[in-house]
Amino acid sequence: MALLSSLKHMSVSRRTLMSGIAAAGLSAVLLPGTSEAADVVGAASEEIRPFKVEVSEAALTDLRQRLAETRWPDGETVMDRSQGVQPARLKELVGYWQSSYDWRKAESRLNGFPQFLTNIDGVDIHFIHVLSRHQKALPLIMTHGWPGSVFELLDVVGPLTDPTAHGGTADDAFHLVIPSIPGFGFSGKPAAAGWNPQRIAAAWDVLMKRLGYNSYVAQGGDWGAIISDALGRQAPDGLLAIHVNRIERATTFPSDAAQALKTGGPAPDSLSADEKVIFNEARDFLNNGFGYAAIMGTRPETVGYGIADSPAGLAAWLYDKIADWVFTPGDPERALGKDAILDNITLYWLTNTGPSSGRIYWENAMAGAKLTAVKVPVAVTIFPGEVYKPPKYWLSKAYPKLIYYNRVSKGGHFAAWEEPELFSQEIRAGFKTVRT
Known part of the structure; x- marks a missing residue:
C-alpha cells in the first residue's frame, strides 16, 4: 500500500470503535488511576492486529549477565559532568538494574493498555489506542x-481520556493514539532509507484514517514535535490543529541571530537582554550539548555497534541526555525515578532499537530543512527546563495560525513524563478552541 494513498474517511463512533474490541477479542480495562472501566479501542479491520509484550526470561537473564560483566572505562578527570556521564552515577544505576530492577512490572503496565500493530508502507507500526x-x-x-x-506518555492517558477524574470536565476528553516511531520500541525497523519526519507524519495520517477518525489533532515533543510540525505543513484533510512543547530553532530564530549562531559570532545588538539569554543558551547547547545528534546524524551505524552490544553502554548513551534535559539537570532520578528511567532504557535494550532509533537523525539530515510555515492552527507550551524557550513573537513566521501560547513554571524537555498533570492541563487548554 502506498503511504499517501487516499483512504475512505469513516466517521468514528462508539459503536464502530467497540466493534473493534470484539474483533480483536479484547474487553474493557481500568484506566490507570481511575476506578471506572473505559473502552479500549481496536479497529474492526484485518489491517489492525492486537499486540502483547512478551519478553522471554532468557532475554532478561542475558541482560543481567551482560550487566554483571560490564567492563568499565577509566574515571573522568574532572569533578563535574562536562566529560559525560560520571562513572559513580552510572555504576549505581547499572547495579540496581542488574540486581533489583523488575522489567515484568513495566511489561505488565504496557499490557494494561490496548496495543496494536498495523503495517503502513511496509513497516509495522506499534501503537496504544485508548477510547x-x-x-x-x-x-x-x-x-x-x-x-x-x-513510556514517556503513559501517565497522561488517564488525565486525557478521563479528565473528570483529574480536575477537568467531560468536554476536555480525548481518544488517544500513541504510536512508536519506526525504529523505536515495538514498531518495525525500516529496511530501507527514507523514513524521515515527513514520511512518518504522512504515516500518522494514514493511521488515524485507518482507525476511522475523520478529524483529529496531533501533539509531540522532541521528534514528536518535529513530526507534528511536518504533519501541520502537510495539513491533510481532517487535521484540526497541533500542539508542541518543543520548538524548532531554525524556523523561529530571528535571521540575524541565526546567522550569528551559524558563524559563531556574539549575540546581535538587535536582541534584547532577555533575547540574548535565549541566544546564549542556544549557542551553549550547540557547542557543548549537540555532539550526540552530530554523531547520529552522520554515523548512526558506527555508534550502534557499542550500544547494541553493551547494555551499560546503551544506558550511558541514553542517560546522558535524559540527565541533561530534565528540569533537575544532572539528577534525572529526582525528576522521573530510577525505575521509570530503566523502563525506558530496558525497552531500547530488549528491542535492540538503540541503533535503529538513532537513524532518524540521519534521515532528517538527508531530507534537509523544511522551513515552510505550518498551515494548521498551532498551540505551544514552553516548559522552563526545555533547551530552547523562544518568546511568542518569534513564532509568527513558523506558526502564522498560533492559537495558544503559554509558559509554565515547572517541567523540562520530557514534559509529559515529568509533569503529567500539568502537561495534560496544557493539552486541554491548547486544543479547547478547535473542538466542535
Whole structure:
C-alpha cells in the first residue's frame, strides 16, 4: 500500500470503535488511576492486529549477565559532568538494574493498555489506542521522542481520556493514539532509507484514517514535535490543529541571530537582554550539548555497534541526555525515578532499537530543512527546563495560525513524563478552541 494513498474517511463512533474490541477479542480495562472501566479501542479491520509484550526470561537473564560483566572505562578527570556521564552515577544505576530492577512490572503496565500493530508502507507500526468514555472526546495522536518511548506518555492517558477524574470536565476528553516511531520500541525497523519526519507524519495520517477518525489533532515533543510540525505543513484533510512543547530553532530564530549562531559570532545588538539569554543558551547547547545528534546524524551505524552490544553502554548513551534535559539537570532520578528511567532504557535494550532509533537523525539530515510555515492552527507550551524557550513573537513566521501560547513554571524537555498533570492541563487548554 502506498503511504499517501487516499483512504475512505469513516466517521468514528462508539459503536464502530467497540466493534473493534470484539474483533480483536479484547474487553474493557481500568484506566490507570481511575476506578471506572473505559473502552479500549481496536479497529474492526484485518489491517489492525492486537499486540502483547512478551519478553522471554532468557532475554532478561542475558541482560543481567551482560550487566554483571560490564567492563568499565577509566574515571573522568574532572569533578563535574562536562566529560559525560560520571562513572559513580552510572555504576549505581547499572547495579540496581542488574540486581533489583523488575522489567515484568513495566511489561505488565504496557499490557494494561490496548496495543496494536498495523503495517503502513511496509513497516509495522506499534501503537496504544485508548477510547475515552466521554461521548464528545477529540481524537489525539501523540508522539514521543529520543531518547524516549511510549513510556514517556503513559501517565497522561488517564488525565486525557478521563479528565473528570483529574480536575477537568467531560468536554476536555480525548481518544488517544500513541504510536512508536519506526525504529523505536515495538514498531518495525525500516529496511530501507527514507523514513524521515515527513514520511512518518504522512504515516500518522494514514493511521488515524485507518482507525476511522475523520478529524483529529496531533501533539509531540522532541521528534514528536518535529513530526507534528511536518504533519501541520502537510495539513491533510481532517487535521484540526497541533500542539508542541518543543520548538524548532531554525524556523523561529530571528535571521540575524541565526546567522550569528551559524558563524559563531556574539549575540546581535538587535536582541534584547532577555533575547540574548535565549541566544546564549542556544549557542551553549550547540557547542557543548549537540555532539550526540552530530554523531547520529552522520554515523548512526558506527555508534550502534557499542550500544547494541553493551547494555551499560546503551544506558550511558541514553542517560546522558535524559540527565541533561530534565528540569533537575544532572539528577534525572529526582525528576522521573530510577525505575521509570530503566523502563525506558530496558525497552531500547530488549528491542535492540538503540541503533535503529538513532537513524532518524540521519534521515532528517538527508531530507534537509523544511522551513515552510505550518498551515494548521498551532498551540505551544514552553516548559522552563526545555533547551530552547523562544518568546511568542518569534513564532509568527513558523506558526502564522498560533492559537495558544503559554509558559509554565515547572517541567523540562520530557514534559509529559515529568509533569503529567500539568502537561495534560496544557493539552486541554491548547486544543479547547478547535473542538466542535
